[in-house]
Structure formats: structure tokens, C-alpha cells
Amino acid sequence: MALENKLGITDSSMLAREEERISKKKAKELFDTNYLDSLEPGTFNSLALIHKYLFEDIYDFAGEIRTENIAKGSFRFAPVMYISEAIKNVENMSQKTFDEIIAKYVEMNVIHPFREGNGRAMRIWLDLMLKQNLKMVVDWCKVDKNDYLLAMERSPIKDIEIKELLKNALTDKINDREMFMKGIDNSYFYEGYNQFKSDEL
Numbered sequence: 001m002a003l004e005n006k007l008g009i010t011d012s013s014m015l016a017r018e019e020e021r022i023s024k025k026k027a028k029e030l031f032d033t034n035y036l037d038s039l040e041p042g043t044f045n046s047l048a049l050i051h052k053y054l055f056e057d058i059y060d061f062a063g064e065i066r067t068e069n070i071a072k073g074s075f076r077f078a079p080v081m082y083i084s085e086a087i088k089n090v091e092n093m094s095q096k097t098f099d100e101i102i103a104k105y106v107e108m109n110v111i112h113p114f115r116e117g118n119g120r121a122m123r124i125w126l127d128l129m130l131k132q133n134l135k136m137v138v139d140w141c142k143v144d145k146n147d148y149l150l151a152m153e154r155s156p157i158k159d160i161e162i163k164e165l166l167k168n169a170l171t172d173k174i175n176d177r178e179m180f181m182k183g184i185d186n187s188y189f190y191e192g193y194n195q196f197k198s199d200e201l
Contacts, residue, residue: 003116005058023054023120027184030054030124031177041128042095042104044087044113051114051121054184059116066115075153077112086111098170101129102163106155123183131174140182142169 002015009015030036030053039046052063065084070077078086090111093104105126112118127137143165151161173179 003059006060007058019055019058019117022057023117023184024181026054026057027120027124027181028177031180036124036128039128041125041132042091044091046128047108047113047121047125050124051117054121055117061115062117063114065113068115070112070115073153075156078110083111083113087113095129096133098130098134098167099163101126101133102166103159104129106152106159106162109152110156120184124180127180127183130170134170135174136170136172137174137176137179138166138183139169139171139173139176139179140185141179 002010002012005015007015007018009018030050035053036050039049048063055062065087067080069079086107090104090107093107094100095104105122108122108125109118114121123138123140130136130138147165148162151165155162171179
């Protein structure tokens with residue numbers, strides 16, 4: 001079954017295709033209009049605004065904290081009852097160094113605050129922090145998708161892998177749209193909602 005959506009699509013495969021198309025169009029707008037420059041890096045509000053911008057034409061819950069518990073494989077993301085407190089803790093984390101920024105990114109991933117589209121919104125959020133504090137961003141074209149997925153899966157226990165992977169892909173080409181767009185390429189990162197399990201509260 002497809003997630004409830006504004007497009008009235010009931011087929012999950014069709015929804016995934018439309019979601020990919022629309023979110024990419026919106027991401028280009030995000031980049032080209034310099035909207036991202038108005039956001040405060042590292043805050044949940046900035047992450048929520050990014051998520052809303054990408055998905056507001058598709059889902060009513062765009063930019064809103066999820067109300068369902070979700071899991072991917074055997075890993076369960078933060079329970080709904082703890083999300084708000086967990087977000088506050090992540091917001092208070094330092095983001096001055098590369099290691100601190102990645103640690104913050106990993107913790108927000110564990111929270112997975114939205115029902116769908118977390119990865120795409122968070123990769124943009126990550127680049128905002130890197131851009132502000134290090135004048136660098138991730139060249140996502142240099143990040144192997146399988147290595148990334150495995151590293152992110154293991155990151156709550158050991159974040160050395162994801163730090164090494166992303167450090168090796170850093171670039172000072174902070175205004176390159178191709179690299180930016182690769183970060184929100186859902187087909188590349190395999191983060192579709194159909195891989196998630198949820199239980200409604």
C-alpha cells in the first residue's frame with residue numbers, strides 16, 4: 001500500500017516515481033533560489049523547512065514530526081514518545097569540527113523525525129553545516145552507495161566508517177549543483193518508504 005498522499009496515488013511504485021520527480025524539481029528550486037542561505041545550519045527548524053519544501057506537494061506531513069514508530073530491517077528508529085527530547089539534545093550538540101558535524105548528523109538519523117524522506121532532507125542539512133563551518137560540502141558523486149548505506153547502518157554504534165567515507169569525499173566546490181542533486185537522488189541511496197515498517201500509534 002502507498003502512503004497517503006496529496007496526489008491520490010494508491011500504487012506504491014507509481015508514488016515512488018512521482019515522489020522522486022517532484023522532490024528533485026523542488027530540490028533544484030532550493031538550490032537555484034538560494035533559499036538554503038536563509039536557514040540556520042544545524043537546527044531542527046531548518047531541517048523541517050527543507051523537508052517541507054521538498055515534499056509539501058506530495059504529503060500533508062511534510063515538515064512535521066512523525067506520529068508512527070518506524071524501523072528499517074532490524075533497526076528501530078527513535079520511538080515517537082522520545083523524538084521531541086531527542087531533537088533538543090541533537091540541536092545542542094556542537095558543530096564546529098568535521099567530527100562534531102558528522103556525529104550530529106548520525107544522531108539525527110537515529111531519530112529519523114519524518115515519516116518519509118529523512119535521508120534526502122538530512123543530506124542537505126548536513127551540507128549546510130559543513131558549508132557554514134568548514135566551507136566544504138560532500139561530493140556525493142564520490143560516495144559509493146553501498147558503502148554509505150552500510151556505514152550509516154553501523155553509525156549508531158561506530159561512526160568511524162561514515163566519518164572516513166564522507167571526509168574522503170569533501171570538496172570546496174560549495175556551489176556545484178550536480179553534487180548537491182546527487183545527495184537527494186533517492187534511487188541512488190535506496191531510501192524509499194517501501195523499505196520501512198511502521199506501526200500506527
